[in-house]
Amino acid sequence: MTAKPLLLFVSAHDNADPWVAELKAQLPEVEVRVWPDCPDKAAVDYALVWKPPAGLLATLPNLKVIFSLGAGVDGLLADPALPDRPLVRMVEPGLTEGMTEYVCLHVLRWHRDSPLWEQQQRDRVWKQSAHVPLARERRVGVMGLGALGSDAAAMLAALRFDVAGWSRSPKDIPGVKGFHGADQLPAFLARTEILVCLLPATAETDGLLDAGLFAGLPRDAVVINASRGQVLVEEDLLAALDSGHLRGATLDVFRTEPLPPDHPFWTHPKVTITPHVAAITQARTGVQQVVDGFRRHQAGQPLVNLVDRSRGY
Amino acid sequence: MTAKPLLLFVSAHDNADPWVAELKAQLPEVEVRVWPDCPDKAAVDYALVWKPPAGLLATLPNLKVIFSLGAGVDGLLADPALPDRPLVRMVEPGLTEGMTEYVCLHVLRWHRDSPLWEQQQRDRVWKQSAHVPLARERRVGVMGLGALGSDAAAMLAALRFDVAGWSRSPKDIPGVKGFHGADQLPAFLARTEILVCLLPATAETDGLLDAGLFAGLPRDAVVINASRGQVLVEEDLLAALDSGHLRGATLDVFRTEPLPPDHPFWTHPKVTITPHVAAITQARTGVQQVVDGFRRHQAGQPLVNLVDRSRGY
Numbered sequence: 210m211t212a213k214p215l216l217l218f219v220s221a222h223d224n225a226d227p228w229v230a231e232l233k234a235q236l237p238e239v240e241v242r243v244w245p246d247c248p249d250k251a252a253v254d255y256a257l258v259w260k261p262p263a264g265l266l267a268t269l270p271n272l273k274v275i276f277s278l279g280a281g282v283d284g285l286l287a288d289p290a291l292p293d294r295p296l297v298r299m300v301e302p303g304l305t306e307g308m309t310e311y312v313c314l315h316v317l318r319w320h321r322d323s324p325l326w327e328q329q330q331r332d333r334v335w336k337q338s339a340h341v342p343l344a345r346e347r348r349v350g351v352m353g354l355g356a357l358g359s360d361a362a363a364m365l366a367a368l369r370f371d372v373a374g375w376s377r378s379p380k381d382i383p384g385v386k387g388f389h390g391a392d393q394l395p396a397f398l399a400r401t402e403i404l405v406c407l408l409p410a411t412a413e414t415d416g417l418l419d420a421g422l423f424a425g426l427p428r429d430a431v432v433i434n435a436s437r438g439q440v441l442v443e444e445d446l447l448a449a450l451d452s453g454h455l456r457g458a459t460l461d462v463f464r465t466e467p468l469p470p471d472h473p474f475w476t477h478p479k480v481t482i483t484p485h486v487a488a489i490t491q492a493r494t495g496v497q498q499v500v501d502g503f504r505r506h507q508a509g510q511p512l513v514n515l516v517d518r519s520r521g522y
Numbered sequence: 523m524t525a526k527p528l529l530l531f532v533s534a535h536d537n538a539d540p541w542v543a544e545l546k547a548q549l550p551e552v553e554v555r556v557w558p559d560c561p562d563k564a565a566v567d568y569a570l571v572w573k574p575p576a577g578l579l580a581t582l583p584n585l586k587v588i589f590s591l592g593a594g595v596d597g598l599l600a601d602p603a604l605p606d607r608p609l610v611r612m613v614e615p616g617l618t619e620g621m622t623e624y625v626c627l628h629v630l631r632w633h634r635d636s637p638l639w640e641q642q643q644r645d646r647v648w649k650q651s652a653h654v655p656l657a658r659e660r661r662v663g664v665m666g667l668g669a670l671g672s673d674a675a676a677m678l679a680a681l682r683f684d685v686a687g688w689s690r691s692p693k694d695i696p697g698v699k700g701f702h703g704a705d706q707l708p709a710f711l712a713r714t715e716i717l718v719c720l721l722p723a724t725a726e727t728d729g730l731l732d733a734g735l736f737a738g739l740p741r742d743a744v745v746i747n748a749s750r751g752q753v754l755v756e757e758d759l760l761a762a763l764d765s766g767h768l769r770g771a772t773l774d775v776f777r778t779e780p781l782p783p784d785h786p787f788w789t790h791p792k793v794t795i796t797p798h799v800a801a802i803t804q805a806r807t808g809v810q811q812v813v814d815g816f817r818r819h820q821a822g823q824p825l826v827n828l829v830d831r832s833r834g835y
Contacts, residue, residue, distance in 0.1 A: 306656050306682060313681065314634055317627035326796045333788045335780035335797045343619050343804070367680050368626065369619060467648035475646045483639045484648045491656070 212240075214507075215252045216499075217269070219244040220259035220278055227492035228257070235500050255506075257499055264290045274506050276499050278490055280304055280357060281437055282516050283410035295506075296516040301498050303491030305360045308407070311435055311487035312351075312361040313368060315459040316403050319431040320347050320370075324457060324481070344369040350401030353408035353436060354380040355522070357488070361407060373397055377413075398425035403433065410437035411521030418442060423449040429456040435487040438463040443474070450479045461487040525553075527820075528565045529812075530582070532557040533572035533591055540805035541570070548813050570812055577603040587819055589812050591803055593617055593670060594750055595829050596723035608819075609829040614811050616804030618673045621720070624748055624800035625664075625674040626681060628772040629716050632744040633660050633683075637770060637794070657682040663714030666721035666749060667693040668835070670801070674720060686710055690726075711738035716746065723750035724834030731755060736762040742769040748800040751776040756787070763792045774800040 216232065216239050218225055225243045232241045239255070244265070247253065253269045259278035266275060267290040275296045277285060282298055285291055318324075322338065329336060347370055351362040354376035366372045366384035373386040375397040380387060388397035398404075404426060408414045418434065419442040426432075432455060434441050443464060449455045457479040463472075466485055474480050498514070505512055516522060529545065529552050531538055538556045545554045557574070560566065566582045572591035579588060580603040588609045590598060595611055598604055631637075635651065642649060660683055664675040667689040679685045679697035686699040688710040693700060701710035711717075717739060721727045731747065732755040739745075745768060747754050756777060762768045770792040776785075779798055787793050811827070818825055829835060 303656055306658070307654065310630060310634060310657055310681070314627065314630035314636070317623060317630065321623060321627055323627070326799070327794075329797065330788060330795050333783050337797055337799050337802075341620065341799065341802050343616055344623055345619070364681065368623070368677065470646050475643060481640075482643050484642065484650055486639070486650050486654065489650075489654050 212252070213238060214254040214503075215240045215242060216255040216257060216503075217242050217244055217247055217253045218257050219261040219265065222259055223278065228496065231492045231496035232257075232499070235496050236503060239503065255499075255503065258285070260284050261288075263288045266290070266294075267292050274502060274512065276502060277516075278495065280355075280488070280490075281410060282522065283437060283439070286516075286518065286521060295512050296518070297498075297502050297512055298514045298516050298522070299490050299495060299498060300356050300514045301490060301494045303494045304488045305356055307491075308357045308435060308488035309361045309364045311461065311483075312405050312407075312433065313364055315433050315435075315481070316349055316365060316370065316405065317368070318481075319403055319433075319457055319459070320344060324479075345371060347371060347402055348373070348400050349403045349405065350375065350397055351385075351405045351407060352376075352397075353406065354382065355407070355409065358405075358407040361405065365405075373400060394422075395425055398422065399427065401426055401430060403431045406432070406434045406440055407436050408440055409522035410439045413521075414440050416440070416442050418446070420445040420448065423455060426455070428454055430454075431456050432458045433460075434458070435461045438466065447473060447477070450477065455479070457481070459483075461485055525565070526551060527567040527816075528553045528555060529568040529570060529816075530555050530557055530560055530566045531570050532574040532578065535572055536591065541809065544805045544809040545570075545812070548809050549816060552816065568812075568816065571598070573597050574601075576601045579603070579607075580605050587815060587825065589815060590829075591808065593668075593801070593803075594722060595835065596750060596752070599829075599831065599834060608825050609831070610811075610815050610825055611827045611829050611835070612803050612808060612811060613669050613827045614803060614807045616807045617801045618669055620804075621670045621748060621801035622674045622677045624774065624796075625718050625720075625746065626677055628746050628748075628794070629662055629678060629683065629718065630681070631794075632716055632746075632770055632772070633657060637792075658684060660684060660715055661686070661713050662716045662718065663688065663710055664698075664718045664720060665689075665710075666719065667695065668720070668722065671718075671720040674718065678718075686713060707735075708738055711735065712740065714739055714743060716744045719745070719747045719753055720749050721753055722835035723752045726834075727753050729753070729755050731759070733758040733761065736768060739768070741767055744768065744770050744772075746772045748772075748774045751779065760786060760790070763790065768792070770794070772796075774798055 229241050250269050254273050257276045277299050280299050349365050349370045349372050351358050351374045354374045362372050362374045362385045375388040379389045459481040461483045474482050563582050567586050570589045590612050593612050662678050662683045662685050664671050664687045667687045675685050675687045675698045688701040692702045772794040774796045787795050
């Protein structure tokens with residue numbers, strides 16, 4: 210009798226219980242262990258990981274496929290000892306839907322001047338604004354049109370916003386004006402009143418949201434970053450807010466997480482922050498992706514949502 | 523030569539300039555005056571009004587049609603001297619779209635626990651939540667399915683919320699579970715985690731959102747009122763929030779507006795208020811409705827969006 214294939218779950222940031230329960234329910238033919246419970250490293254066939262200890266995966270000699278628990282794999286790729294095995298990115302509806310909710314909420318919030326009303330409530334001021342534009346009159350721009358960006362852009366269009374998208378290569382999303390490549394970035398920025406960044410963290414996008422990019426946005430534009438902290442130059446954002454060029458920012462991700470207690474973002478009057486909660490992979494639907502990958506691998510079929518390490522996502 | 527028909531604009535709450543400009547552009551065959559500039563009351567044929575002085579309309583002997591600047595006509599109907607002329611309610615896309623934006627924003631805000639994150643930012647606390655449900659797992663209920671409620675309910679369903687609607691008579695909105703009448707109100711309330719009230723203010727709806735109704739909602743439910751202040755019993759809402767039964771409330775309308783400076787809503791930690799800005803009639807599209815009504819009346823055709831005074835809307 211052959212031993213069951215073994216899957217190792219590795220995350221210090223997630224509660225393993227719902228994941229193990231879903232894996233046992235949906236994948237009974239696999240044995241599941243939760244790191245650091247792993248007496249025989251040579252027995253590990255599959256790994257499902259979020260921010261594993263650096264070098265850990267290299268100590269698993271018979272590892273066949275690495276599944277990421279999150280959409281972003283920049284943390285994994287930063288490990289110089291990451292073994293050369295197929296790496297599957299998490300693309301699951303819960304992650305996509307959660308991100309789209311977050312993006313719609315924060316675009317609507319700035320579109321509808323919520324920070325002003327919140328301040329007025331604190332000051333007990335009853336005062337209406339002269340002009341309230343409609344969503345159809347508000348130009349929103351989404352940078353990054355992968356699984357997350359495409360869904361968010363389409364939903365913003367459904368909410369009647371005037372939406373454009375920008376990505377490295379051309380993408381066609383119904384109801385969304387398409388821009389792509391470095392050449393079309395200035396035109397995209399010039400028409401964007403609310404910028405949503407959903408770019409993956411790669412060598413190319415590192416620090417892309419900097420002073421030069423902010424200068425290309427119209428005055429009173431808003432920046433929403435829900436992708437990765439490395440994409441944004443934090444000092445440049447603060448400068449653009451303080452100069453009065455930008456109206457505000459919503460940030461879910463940061464260069465250092467947790468955000469240090471003395472960071473100026475915490476108390477900046479124009480900055481709304483959330484603690485990296487825009488989108489959380491859901492155990493039930495996340496495990497479905499692992500099951501699909503496992504079945505394909507066992508059947509010798511090509512894996513989907515494979516990371517292209519040369520691109521970084 | 524016959525004098526031009528005369529339209530009198532009456533509102534102390536709106537800037538008349540954009541309205542007059544749009545009326546002149548879209549309806550050049552009509553003379554427009556802005557109250558109190560009205561030397562000859564007998565010359566007034568049409569009135570476009572928001573909260574006119576009580577009794578004013580009764581002093582216009584040749585008034586033919588009254589157009590309301592807002593969707594709600596409860597203020598007009600409360601004038602015992604309101605003349606018995608056709609009364610046209612404002613149904614214009616800007617009003618509907620603005621309300622839908624407001625509803626989606628505030629449903630998303632409570633759905634995604636924004637008040638918690640805002641408090642954590644003030645306290646410089648970085649802490650994620652154990653479970654973040656998706657919109658598809660969140661049950662939202664919309665009371666009132668007229669032009670505003672139908673559009674809001676459909677958009678909430680597009681945002682993937684699990685949406686039900688309740689109205690006096692049956693309404694069929696794709697993707698929205700229908701409830702109607704007093705008999706079905708308890709079942710509607712029992713499944714509603716976030717309640718959105720878009721009911722018109724009538725004798726029937728006065729004080730409908732009271733302690734008994736709140737008790738029918740599940741624990742930790744949220745109430746959003748963007749229709750009329752009279753629909754809500756404010757003390758009952760405060761009691762349901764303070765007892766811990768309700769999680770929070772967003773209110774755009776109040777029994778007394780402006781909200782008095784000493785009202786407990788201003789500082790209540792579970793209450794978000796906005797100064798009656800959920801939906802503002804837009805001059806450009808609003809005037810299109812007046813033009814349509816004027817042309818129909820001149821041609822002897824039936825008017826649309828007429829108020830049924832026996833129903834109150």
